[in-house]
Amino acid sequence: MNQSTLNSPSVAVVGVTGAVGQEFLAVLEQRNFPIGKLTLLASARSKGKTVTFKGKEYTIEELTEDSFKDVDLALFSAGGSISKRFAPIASDAGATVVDNSSAFRMTDGVPLVVPEVNPEAAGGIELGKGGIIANPNCSTIIMLVPVTPLHREAVVQRMVVSTYQAASGAGAAAMAELEQQTREVLAGQKPTCDIFTQQYAFNLFSHNSDIGPEGYNTEEMKMVRETHKIWGQDASSKTAITATCVRVPVMRAHAESINLRFEKPLSADAAREILRNAPGVSIIDERQQNRFPTPLDATGKDDVFVGRVRRDISLNGSMTDHGLDIFVCGDQLRKGAALNAVQIAELLL
Ligand SMILES: NC(=O)c1ccc[n+]([C@@H]2O[C@H](COP(=O)([O-])OP(=O)(O)OC[C@H]3O[C@@H](n4cnc5c(N)ncnc54)[C@H](OP(=O)(O)O)[C@@H]3O)[C@@H](O)[C@H]2O)c1
Missing domain, CATH: 3.30.360.10 (Dihydrodipicolinate Reductase; domain 2)
Known part of the structure; x- marks a missing residue:
């Protein structure tokens, strides 16, 4: 690992438009995480949209197999199937992956880490040298x-x-649905159930x-x-x-x-x-x-x-x-x- 990787790693956020992805940007900024280059990735739907980070505008790129060249750290939050496919590609390209999905949590050899609890489990993984670390389930x-x-x-x-x-545990669309249902129920209308199969507002x-x-x-x-x-x-x-x-709502x-x-x-x-x-x-x-x-x-x-x-x-x-x-x-x-x-x-x- 060279010194520039340690001091200012090149970071990619995968799923940056999502509920967790947006929080990634907030946390990286608030903690002043050192970043050399920042790459923001999501689906083709979001390609070309812009996001502001530390006062600078970034353009979202579509996630592809070539997204991880020269990336030292890849923070994944785009769902299990995306992680299953792209986290090994990122790791093979040299990026150390921290994955929020459940894809690798129970895989032998993949550390499952809560820093206050078992930081030692991440030992042996070096930034910019590949490897996957799993973030446990939120609850x-x-x-x-x-x-x-x-x-x-x-x-x-x-x-x-x-x-x-x-609701936020089920992503940005679930938060929007709870808000929409609340308005609909208060207006005496039938609640829209696209994300969940049952009425969520005023229910559990x-x-x-x-x-x-x-x-x-x-x-x-x-x-x-x-x-x-x-x-x-x-x-x-x-x-x-x-x-x-x-x-609960x-x-x-x-x-x-x-x-x-x-x-x-x-x-x-x-x-x-x-x-x-x-x-x-x-x-x-x-x-x-x-x-x-x-x-x-x-x-x-x-x-x-x-x-x-x-x-x-x-x-x-x-x-x-x-x-x-x-x-x-x-x-x-x-x-x-x-x-x-x-x-x-x-x-x-
Ligand atoms: N929400 C939580 O509290 C929470 C907690 C722990 C772990 N997690 C895990 O984190 C992951 C994301 O959750 P979330 O709540 O943030 O979901 P979300 O709000 O629905 O966001 C999903 C993200 O994935 C991206 N995405 C979807 N399909 C893609 C594709 N084919 N290629 C590239 N990007 C794609 C979306 O991009 P587009 O906008 O372009 O579609 C969006 O940025 C899930 O694995 C979830 O289990 C969530």
Whole structure:
């Protein structure tokens, strides 16, 4: 790797017109990520459109097999099928890929990284020398940023999570559909259902991903399997995890209710103290005011917000103090996608 690659890598953003792609530009600018040359890529539909980054106008190019010549870092967020086809091409051309899709997350040898949790997994990959690093599922990241420091202290034996997921998790078109449906319903009209099959405004429904033979949808299984991979657990050490994922008519930022059962006792006060010192975590836990994290608190923010830290009263006897309930909110376009991916890239600088 030459010095110019380290100091000012040539960066390509794939899927730059999308919800995550737009957030990539915001995060790269806000964090002043060093960039030698910036290439913005999307589909043929967006070719020739312009985007402003750091006050300079850039023209979007169509993604092709030749897009990655002299690119050191390629940030992908254009869907799984695009990543499957183009990430290996980019890597072969020498670009180090950080991929937001699920295409490579569970592939052996591909690191699945949350920088606050397992930065060491990205070791051995050098910027500008190819290689693919996967960004975990957004709900998984938002869960693991606060849960991992508790796990390190008291070892999570079992985790039960229920999610309340925002429209932005399904992309820019889903956000537009929620807005449109809200207007339509308020005007007494039939809501347009192009992205989701059911009315979303003033409603909620089970996550719109495929359902497997056990009755879990793929979003739920991502939270289970990706957690095991990120925590480096094998069949003998796996934490028991079950998830229920639900879409709620919130524009941006996911919420999650998480029940934890620990191997060792951990009081709510001790957990709050651990969370206070945890990287990437902010606490809003004001019982007197009934004030706890909301998606609006998390929107546009880097941290995952945690509150409702309380002892699980269903456990007693020798298990008293072995269980906690927490409620978390995180901006999944940011920490669940663009920010986490840029933090991964920063590990490589
Ligand atoms: N939304 C989230 O919170 C989130 C979180 C974590 C991971 N992800 C993952 O990130 C990826 C993008 O999600 P998103 O929410 O940003 O979706 P989105 O808003 O629908 O954006 C999709 C992007 O992909 C581009 N694209 C589509 N077909 C393409 C093609 N044939 N060639 C090149 N570019 C193409 C689109 O470009 P055009 O505008 O030109 O069509 C657009 O820039 C997905 O894999 C998703 O699972 C999303």
